[in-house]
Amino acid sequence: MDIKELLATAKTDTREHFRRKLGDLVRNSYKYRNLGSANQKTIMDIIYKHIDAIRNGTGMSSNTIQQEVHRLYEKRLQLDLSEEDLNDIREIFGLFKK
Numbered sequence: 694m695d696i697k698e699l700l701a702t703a704k705t706d707t708r709e710h711f712r713r714k715l716g717d718l719v720r721n722s723y724k725y726r727n728l729g730s731a732n733q734k735t736i737m738d739i740i741y742k743h744i745d746a747i748r749n750g751t752g753m754s755s756n757t758i759q760q761e762v763h764r765l766y767e768k769r770l771q772l773d774l775s776e777e778d779l780n781d782i783r784e785i786f787g788l789f790k791k
Contacts, residue, residue, distance in 0.1 A: 696788045703748045711748055712741065719788075724781035732772055735765070736782055740789065752791030761786060 699718055703711055716737060719725050725733060739761050743753050753761075762783050765774060774782075 700747075700750070703750065706748075708744070708748070712744055715740065715744065715747070719785060722785060722788075724784055727781060728778060729773065732774060732778065735772065736785060740786075743789070746791075747789050750791075753786060753789045754791060758783065758786045758790060 696718065699711075699714055702714075706714065719737065719740065720733075725736065728736065740747075743757065746752060762779060765772065765782060766779060768774075769779065
């Protein structure tokens with residue numbers, strides 16, 4: 694499944710079914726697998742925070758993505774994120790850009 698297939702069924706799927714499919718899609722991304730388990734959970738929490746916008750087709754705006762990545766950048770030492778990790782996260786968030 695790719696992002697286009699996921700978004701095509703977004704409005705007809707239940708919220709929980711969409712959330713599960715979204716989680717599977719992100720988890721199967723090779724960029725996601727490079728992150729540690731704590732960071733994977735952090736990324737999914739951020740995506741789930743915006744799940745209603747993603748479901749209704751508005752997605753995450755460029756500004757929202759920038760804000761979320763900036764918050765992670767500020768916490769990068771606590772979260773043990775490298776520049777490469779942050780770039781991967783930015784690309785993952787970009788999948789949901791409107």
